[in-house]
Amino acid sequence: MTSSSSSRKRQHVVDTAYLLFKRDGFHATGVDRIIAEADIAKMTMYRHFAAKDELIVAVLEHRAARFERELDRLAATADTAAAKIATILDWHERWFRDADFHGCLFAHALAEFGDPDHPVFKAAARQKNGLRARMRFILEKELPPERAEEAAAALLMLIEGATLMAQMGEAATAIANARRAASAILAGARVPQ
């Protein structure tokens, strides 16, 4: 069984498709282009993924898992809730500065696949809700559940908006003001009310 070779090919397709999807979008990237860039036969792709949509979902899930792993690692280096949230903003700052930054692939997937029942939409929404749940979990150590829930939602919105601003070429402004606003939101959440 060449199962390791098999998953190596599959992963290569996912990695190649990821680069094309993030640069040109999902609909604008044809299967022919993916297999040409990956230098594989078309049937190799269709043996691993029944349809293009399945490949898109696989790409999103792979990137989401990678994202979670990286944030897990960063969170371990901080102790307070505010510091853990700060590592998430640090991660975004580095991302925004990347030369190949083209905005959030998950947000783009929500834009191109607007049907909430579509597997691609659901995969993208999972990533967003995962980030929100992560921040809520962090904040629940220091805030009442209700306040943690609200602050996590506010921080998620702030981060998504910052990513959009960064895509419009204002990465530095976005991250600086996101940090300031995050402090204000956390300060507000600590006030008993």
Add this chain to the structure above:
Amino acid sequence: MTSSSSSRKRQHVVDTAYLLFKRDGFHATGVDRIIAEADIAKMTMYRHFAAKDELIVAVLEHRAARFERELDRLAATADTAAAKIATILDWHERWFRDADFHGCLFAHALAEFGDPDHPVFKAAARQKNGLRARMRFILEKELPPERAEEAAAALLMLIEGATLMAQMGEAATAIANARRAASAILAGARVPQ
């Protein structure tokens, strides 16, 4: 000269294309579909718009102008800066509740046309920067320019994030927490620092 009839046809194409673009996206909506839905000949469309991209830009500009007009009208009903900002959030709350809400067309345009030099990208970015400038202008009446600038950027990010959450089916959560976070941001901006 049938200039009024001419612009009536043109506007009808823009209105029809808008509905299709917001429902299905830009790349997923073909020209054939637009002319069928608008019940016009293909050449009528191509006489008004040299290419599909030009139609997309026209749709975005028409919607942006409409947006600005509506916010102008609402702002006139409020006096303080906080109240004027609140009318913007009110507008978004009503929008999120609309049965035909499918997320922000401008954000979707940025997602599908990632090239910052593309006319569609630029048209979408103009709308976002217009909203930010509007809020900065409002805040400058009560805050120092630097604080107004920062708060406007934070509020824009919050609103964009709220729109994304609303598209994921959490309109109520999004708007409630956006209001709370907006208060926290404005409170933070008033603190001398």
Add this chain to the structure above:
DNA sequence: CCTAAAAGAGACAGACCTGTCTCATCACGG
């Protein structure tokens, strides 16, 4: 009413799309 502009209708080109199929080739495990 008459004329000129606008619009309708539809064929057409050429490219691209997803997905299927066949057959040759290769690599590797038993």
Add this chain to the structure above:
DNA sequence: CCGTGATGAGACAGGTCTGTCTCTTTTAGG
């Protein structure tokens, strides 16, 4: 070494895409 499963290569189908062209019909102003 042999055979089995993964892969390569490319034709192919059937559809859709944008944009052009021609010819006819409608519309509306003077």
